[in-house]
Amino acid sequence: MATSETSRYLARSLPRAIVPSPRSQGFSWRRNVSDQASAALNELESESSLTSSTLGDAAKSFNPAARARSRKAQLPRSRYQFRSPKYDRGPLHPHRPPPPSDPSSRLFVPGPFSLPRVEQTYQSTVASDILTLCYVHNPPGFKPPVKAPRLRSWDDSSPYHQNRTLRGPRGGDVLRLLRKPVTFNNIPKLERITIHSYVKQAATENSSWIHIAGMAVQAISNVRVQTYKSKTSVATWGIAPGRDTVAVKAELRGEDMEHFFGKLVDVVMPKIKDWEGVKGSSGDSSGNITFGLEPENVALFPEIEVNYDMYPPKMIPGCHITIHTTARTDKDARLLLSAMGIPFYGKLID
Numbered sequence: 001m002a003t004s005e006t007s008r009y010l011a012r013s014l015p016r017a018i019v020p021s022p023r024s025q026g027f028s029w030r031r032n033v034s035d036q037a038s039a040a041l042n043e044l045e046s047e048s049s050l051t052s053s054t055l056g057d058a059a060k061s062f063n064p065a066a067r068a069r070s071r072k073a074q075l076p077r078s079r080y081q082f083r084s085p086k087y088d089r090g091p092l093h094p095h096r097p098p099p100p101s102d103p104s105s106r107l108f109v110p111g112p113f114s115l116p117r118v119e120q121t122y123q124s125t126v127a128s129d130i131l132t133l134c135y136v137h138n139p140p141g142f143k144p145p146v147k148a149p150r151l152r153s154w155d156d157s158s159p160y161h162q163n164r165t166l167r168g169p170r171g172g173d174v175l176r177l178l179r180k181p182v183t184f185n186n187i188p189k190l191e192r193i194t195i196h197s198y199v200k201q202a203a204t205e206n207s208s209w210i211h212i213a214g215m216a217v218q219a220i221s222n223v224r225v226q227t228y229k230s231k232t233s234v235a236t237w238g239i240a241p242g243r244d245t246v247a248v249k250a251e252l253r254g255e256d257m258e259h260f261f262g263k264l265v266d267v268v269m270p271k272i273k274d275w276e277g278v279k280g281s282s283g284d285s286s287g288n289i290t291f292g293l294e295p296e297n298v299a300l301f302p303e304i305e306v307n308y309d310m311y312p313p314k315m316i317p318g319c320h321i322t323i324h325t326t327a328r329t330d331k332d333a334r335l336l337l338s339a340m341g342i343p344f345y346g347k348l349i350d
Contacts, residue, residue, distance in 0.1 A: 116258040118190075118340070126339045127187050133335065134182035179328050188287070188327035188336040193252040193260060195221055197319040200237045203230070203244035213317040214248045219303040221250040221260055248317075264321070265341035268293075268300045277343030280334070287327030289337060292320045 077083065084097045084106045100107040115123070155161060180186065195217055202210035214225045228247040230239045239246060252260050269275070278291045295316045298304065304311060327333040331350045338344060 112255070116255055116262065118258040118262045122189065122340065126336070127189070129339060130187055130332075130335060131182060131184060134332070136181045179332070182332070186326070188325050188332045190257060190261065190336075190340075191253075191324045191326050193257045194322040194324065195250045195252070195260075195319050196247065196322070197249075197317040198247045199317055200234075200239065200246060202246050203239045204237055207245070209315055209317075210245055210248065212311060212315040216298065216304060216311060216316055217248050217250050217319065219307075220263075220298070220301040221252055222256050223250045223252055225250045261323075261340070263301060267302060268297065269342070271300045272297050276345040278337075278345070280344045280346040280348040283330035283333065283349070285330055287325045287329060287333040288322055289325075289330070289333050289342075290320060290322040292318060294318050 082104055084104055085095050086097075086106070088097055098105045100109075102108060103110075153162075182188070197213050197217055199209045199213045202213075210227065214227065218225050225248045227245050228249060229242050230244055230246045231241055233240050278289065282291055283289050295318045298319060299308065299311075299313075299316050304316065323333075323337065325333045325336055327336060329350060331348075334344055334348065
């Protein structure tokens, strides 16, 4: 009894490493999993594939962008990749293209990430001011006047009366509206700007005039210009129709249009000496305003001013600038452009 208590006390007090195991120390045929793993690791090579030099060289030489550039033929598109339909075949078609705001659309354009200064001014100030100035109040219960019939009806009096125009007397009790009322969804805004330059010396002298004009217009507009041949003959200048290239034109839209308009209003126009502004009679009765700049005024653009030595001074062209707006009348177009910084003078013709 005393012997068993003594051994139990020694087992608690002595370290586990020197306590005798109760199992027999004879030979055992049982193998543990850890023993098998250690034996298998000893049989493997000393250098692993993750640290091998061949894999490091392959990782350094892996360049998918260069591989794609060197590929002569484009890889076929994935059969699981969504492709937007090319044409919109109507609301009843089962497959319709997504709206242009969807990234999967063919017409999707990312951005704008920051608005130009002209667009910021229009959105924050000009649009709300025009909406306030053009506001038309209709009291509750207002009904617009009924439109008169445009075509004659069949009255059995003459076969020539059917579908002929019915012209009533001019004037009347209720005057028709000259334009639709301006609401929040038809506020006038800039649509595009056209820069056109006609260079007669390109026909009378040599083609270097048209090259210089194209370079100058392309520099101030940031848009690739298009050249045009004459459609009419001018005998005094020796111009025959379809023979000489005498004009260049640039169409500006989006941010290019807004940046050009900002340069024109903030930089070029204030520098023009003794300039009264744009003539009040300019316009095509559809909301488009046109005015011209002399060659010395075109030289005031910063792109030409900073590289003035690159252009022969006598070859810098003049140009006509047409500002296309979404307004339907010249009165609304002048209201928009006046709010955005273009001055007008003289008699205003609506």
